[in-house]
Amino acid sequence: MESIPLHNACDPAFARQVEQESGQSLAACYQCGNCTAGCPAGFVYDMQANQIIRGVQLGLKERVLSSQSLWYCLSCSTCSQRCPNNIAVAEVMESLRHMARREGHISAAPINAFWLSFLATVRRFGRSYELGVMALYKLRSGRLFGDLDIAYPALSRGKLGFLPHVVEGHGEVGRIFERYKARCDKEGVKP
Amino acid sequence: MNYAYYPGCSGLGSSEEYERSTRAVCDALGVTLAPVPDWSCCGSTPAHAVNTELSAALCARNLSIAGRMDCEGGLLTPCPSCLSNLKLATHRMEDAAFRQRVDELLDAPSGVFPRTRSVLQMLLEDFGMESIARRMNRPLLGVRLVPYYGCLMSRPAEVMQFGHPENPTAMETLLRACGTEDVADFPAKIECCGASHGIPSQRMTSRLSGGILSLAADYGADAIVVACPLCQMNLDLRQKQAARAVGLERRIPVLYVTQLMGLAFGLDMPRLGLEKLCVSARPLLDKMQKARAEAAQKTRETAGKAEVRP
Numbered sequence: 001m002e003s004i005p006l007h008n009a010c011d012p013a014f015a016r017q018v019e020q021e022s023g024q025s026l027a028a029c030y031q032c033g034n035c036t037a038g039c040p041a042g043f044v045y046d047m048q049a050n051q052i053i054r055g056v057q058l059g060l061k062e063r064v065l066s067s068q069s070l071w072y073c074l075s076c077s078t079c080s081q082r083c084p085n086n087i088a089v090a091e092v093m094e095s096l097r098h099m100a101r102r103e104g105h106i107s108a109a110p111i112n113a114f115w116l117s118f119l120a121t122v123r124r125f126g127r128s129y130e131l132g133v134m135a136l137y138k139l140r141s142g143r144l145f146g147d148l149d150i151a152y153p154a155l156s157r158g159k160l161g162f163l164p165h166v167v168e169g170h171g172e173v174g175r176i177f178e179r180y181k182a183r184c185d186k187e188g189v190k191p
Numbered sequence: 192m193n194y195a196y197y198p199g200c201s202g203l204g205s206s207e208e209y210e211r212s213t214r215a216v217c218d219a220l221g222v223t224l225a226p227v228p229d230w231s232c233c234g235s236t237p238a239h240a241v242n243t244e245l246s247a248a249l250c251a252r253n254l255s256i257a258g259r260m261d262c263e264g265g266l267l268t269p270c271p272s273c274l275s276n277l278k279l280a281t282h283r284m285e286d287a288a289f290r291q292r293v294d295e296l297l298d299a300p301s302g303v304f305p306r307t308r309s310v311l312q313m314l315l316e317d318f319g320m321e322s323i324a325r326r327m328n329r330p331l332l333g334v335r336l337v338p339y340y341g342c343l344m345s346r347p348a349e350v351m352q353f354g355h356p357e358n359p360t361a362m363e364t365l366l367r368a369c370g371t372e373d374v375a376d377f378p379a380k381i382e383c384c385g386a387s388h389g390i391p392s393q394r395m396t397s398r399l400s401g402g403i404l405s406l407a408a409d410y411g412a413d414a415i416v417v418a419c420p421l422c423q424m425n426l427d428l429r430q431k432q433a434a435r436a437v438g439l440e441r442r443i444p445v446l447y448v449t450q451l452m453g454l455a456f457g458l459d460m461p462r463l464g465l466e467k468l469c470v471s472a473r474p475l476l477d478k479m480q481k482a483r484a485e486a487a488q489k490t491r492e493t494a495g496k497a498e499v500r501p
């Protein structure tokens with residue numbers, strides 16, 4: 001079993017920051033494991049939900065922020081629903097994912113590529129556009145041949161529009177993204 | 192009553208049949224849905240996964256426009272993912288500091304937001320079982336239906352406020368009002384289908400959706416009934432992938448609750464978009480037709496007997 005030298009890996013400010021961003025008090029966690037027991041994504045996690053909470057309590061910043069689990073989390077809130085101490089674990093996962101992004105820890109590149117492809121179509125057209133998302137995602141992730149088996153049934157039923165629906169106010173939507181990007185630059189974090 | 196209506200992006204593509212059948216059912220009940228003018232994407236999962244303020248800003252643009260429409264029924268959306276984003280944004284923006292940061296991202300500060308509900312919630316709260324049962328003229332007989340809600344509709348509970356967070360029953364109520372006698376009490380009704388991870392992490396989604404499909408098969412489902420475009424896509428369009436992941440042979444049609452309501456209301460087939468489903472609903476339709484014919488025959492027989500009775 002891997003041992004973690006606590007004396008130099010700990011960052012007590014980290015726990016406070018996570019508590020503040022997520023609005024949750026993590027000291028209440030007594031490691032019952034309920035969050036993990038109900039987590040549908042646990043089978044692909046490298047750290048389980050309760051281990052993440054423990055890691056935050058201990059201030060293991062690097063370890064927690066580089067966990068792939070943050071990216072595989074489905075935001076289903078089963079963990080929050082079942083925590084006996086009313087900790088919204090899903091909110092903690094989300095705050096950690098945001099912090100990881102800001103600090104440049106992208107531990108699951110394909111998932112990030114999918115999200116960014118989706119947002120790129122929204123930024124450009126004002127609405128998401130499924131075929132465009134797929135094409136951009138394939139380019140970004142390099143996974144050119146994934147999902148070909150669903151392409152035919154989807155296309156033949158008109159489920160992937162060939163053309164984007166452009167919103168009249170797409171400029172307005174685009175500006176939301178520009179201001180967001182500018183603010184990230186100003187605050188010195190990754191968008 | 193008038194309602195502002197936010198269709199959501201998937202209604203233009205992958206869930207066009209949900210959009211169509213929702214409108215058809217609302218029409219049949221005399222509900223006017225006024226689309227939010229020039230609505231834009233709520234940002235869905237990707238926006239909130241990236242940044243909460245960005246997500247709220249994308250929602251706030253739409254919520255502000257909808258607020259200006261002044262519809263007494265508030266804002267409706269058929270999509271649980273849109274609903275969750277719109278409601279979370281509304282909830283978070285009650286915090287003044289958060290609102291300020293979101294407003295900084297917008298062209299103009301956000302206005303007054305309407306109350307946002309799902310179409311499903313509206314059907315239950317504003318119509319209810321009795322008026323829907325009154326509109327029903329072709330009971331959904333002879334089939335076992337398995338309602339499946341997925342994870343977004345009822346959680347987080349304090350924001351969504353949609354029945355019991357672990358045991359919502361809205362679809363059961365609607366289906367019973369539509370004459371169903373056999374709705375399964377499905378233990379996986381609020382499990383997650385893998386949501387939007389279908390594209391980047393197919394292995395995960397296939398296993399989760401596969402688990403739901405095989406349990407539905409064990410429960411003898413003639414159809415799975417859903418109200419979420421993501422669930423529908425993972426269970427229907429990706430059914431082959433999911434079934435392969437769990438070694439399931441049977442195919443199960445996955446219908447939107449509005450498509451079934453439309454059938455029960457006897458609406459024209461083209462308005463329900465059943466041809467869009469990847470797993471055909473034909474066996475389901477045949478079974479219902481047969482059960483209805485038998486029921487009608489029985490009624491005639493009893494009526495006939497009544498006649499010969501002295």
Ligand code: SF4
Binds near residue numbers: 031035053086089
């Ligand atoms: S359910 Fe709550 S108390 Fe239990 S381990 Fe998870 S976060 Fe801690």
Ligand code: SF4
Binds near residue numbers: 093
């Ligand atoms: S929200 Fe994330 S961590 Fe919580 S149960 Fe769902 S997938 Fe697991």
